[in-house]
Amino acid sequence: MLPRATVPSDVSCCPLPSPPSPCHPAVRCPCVTVHHLDTLLLAFSVILLVAVVAVRLASRSALPSLLLYLGIGVALGQDGLGIAFDDASLTQVLGYAALVVILAEGGLSTSWTSIRPSVPAAAVLATVGTGVSVAVTATGAHLLTGADWRLSLLLGAVVSSTDAAAVFSVLRRVPLPSRLSGLLEAESGFNDAPVVILVVAFATTGPVDTWYVLLGSIVAQLAIGLVLGLAVGRLGALALRRVALPSSGLYPIAVVALTLFAYAGGALLDGSGFLAVYICALVLGNSRLPHGPATRGFTEGLAWIAQIGMFVLLGLLVNPHTMLHALVPALVVGLVLVLLARPMSVLLTMTPFRIAWREQALLSWAGLRGAVPIVLATIPVVADVPGADQLFNTVFLLVVMFTLLQGPTLPWVARNLGIGDPARAGRLDVESAPLERLHGHLLSLTLAPGSRLAGVEIAELRLPKGAAVTLVVRDGSSFVPGPTTVLRPDDDLLVVATDQVKDRAERRLRAVDRAGKLAGWLERRSEY
Structure with missing residues (x-):
């Protein structure tokens, strides 16, 4: 068992949640000790869970979540549950x-x-x-x-x-x-x-x-x-x-x-x-x-x-x-x-x-x-x-x-005001994991809604030599694609590339995501 810290009898320390009393200048006052950990973790976890639910409510009601968080703080405060805080x-x-x-x-x-x-x-x-x-x-x-x-x-x-x-x-x-x-x-x-x-x-x-x-x-x-x-x-x-x-x-x-x-x-x-x-x-x-x-x-x-x-x-x-x-x-x-x-x-x-x-x-x-x-x-x-x-x-x-x-x-x-771009797709996220001992990289990506990669055959990706699509995950099942496999929205792809062509392969994937299978002609070569 860990030894309990001792404090001189003339020093008053604060049991939570009341405000801390002044501590002796030569002694570190254990106003917050390991014995308060259970209460603190319980309160923290409850606040986080309530805040997560508040995000869901905010997204449905179009109400900014920050207002709900402020409301949680006010409800816990002096005019709510009575927690006094003025620091x-x-x-x-x-x-x-x-x-x-x-x-x-x-x-x-x-x-x-x-x-x-x-x-x-x-x-x-x-x-x-x-x-x-x-x-x-x-x-x-x-x-x-x-x-x-x-x-x-x-x-x-x-x-x-x-x-x-x-x-x-x-x-x-x-x-x-x-x-x-x-x-x-x-x-x-x-x-x-x-x-x-x-x-x-x-x-x-x-x-x-x-x-x-x-x-x-x-x-x-x-x-x-x-x-x-x-x-x-x-x-x-x-x-x-x-x-x-x-x-x-x-x-x-x-x-x-x-x-x-x-x-x-x-x-x-x-x-x-x-x-x-x-x-x-x-x-x-x-x-x-x-x-x-x-x-x-x-x-x-x-x-x-x-x-x-x-x-x-x-x-x-x-x-x-x-x-x-x-x-x-x-x-x-x-x-x-x-x-x-x-x-x-x-x-x-x-x-x-x-x-x-x-x-x-x-x-x-x-x-x-x-x-x-x-x-x-x-x-x-x-x-x-x-x-x-x-x-x-x-x-x-x-x-x-x-x-x-x-x-x-x-x-x-x-x-x-007539301003909007509902068809605008999000950025293609390509995650790169280095395979140090194999001198290669494993690239993983997901086809977001609106991605021009959807409808493209594997061969039409025209990845550089040394890079290949090795696995496609679709509707919860995975398979090794062939040259004529057509990509679909929400597909997850695994691409293996050597160190020398990793950056070129990633640029090519991003180019096709933006412009489709004709990216090599529709965009300047330097952009992919």
Whole structure:
């Protein structure tokens, strides 16, 4: 039996779930011991199971799941089951950690091919457009709610960032053209970095007199984050492709560790860790790493846990009975943001890129908010900014009200604007497992709905010499295909390729997935 830690009798430690009492400075207080493990694991498992069911309900009702998670936290809180929690500093730390995981998953699952044409526009919208949104929202908050300029600027900065988790989850259910979906995904991945810099600056110093110093700081931090993210991503991808790890389960862990390294390195170098982690994940996710789909599945699970934990914790931090006085300011500021600030930022930044007015209207309505503004609202609370509690309540109510409005209505808005691409197929996932001792690779893939691989004969794939389709799994049964076997939707394929032709075989499969059996004539050779 493990020895029980002893604590001096004059030291009081907290039995869960009551708040911890001060511990003796020379003694580590075992406020949470192994004896609490059963209760903690039970509570954690119940919350996760309820959250999983909430995702199912959200998908059927078109209600954003983040609202259900927040509701779980509020139900557990002081006005619900009575769990007292008011640690804004801990919420901020855990919220930052969750945002890192969410941004990493977003970058890993984003196709560079789909967002590449939209990167310049997304970068301008995430920086200049965010600045316009902050200025307009802050002016509206100051004039219409009477808040002082410091609080108004903080409020404008906090709510001007679109939320990566909300955008990624909603847009993947809306069949938008790749140009728009790529622009929105890239913007939501890019704009967290400048917004965090602004919020920290306003929370610590208030309105900055020397605006050029703040602008220079933002540019420097973004540049450091960009360079570090690219460096870690490319070096990590090179290493993972060259080193055959002894277990496939180690690849997802290595990828997550690289993204965390990028964030921490960027932050320690006084750069933007959020931009670094997103860029690093974007590079890794598009580098055709071994076990790529498995890695994305692993990080998607981590992102779900991060979202659930973050939203529940934010819900716990809220006391609904204290929020009524923030209802009107939240409604007023939200209307300014959605109907004036966001459309102005889109209009001023997207017009030079020749974005049509219909697409600009959709971009304006699709500026979804989520956990990011609520997490950022804890920064002035931790910094003891006067009026920070009112700001937090305002941001919380704004996010809830306008997520309820914008999320479910986004597909309706897209249809009425005549924007949609229901036939757009998802990216072909080709999982590569190195066969080190055989000097080869095993490629596995599934034909997604809409894939042009369906209807193609095995011989028509024209795989390079040294690669062959060795197994097809169809309707639960497997067989070895012949040259005239016709592929069907939802087929699973196993392809064996030598080291020399592995990349060529994968490019060929992706080319046929996009353009069908005539890919060699319809596309340039360099594209496959």
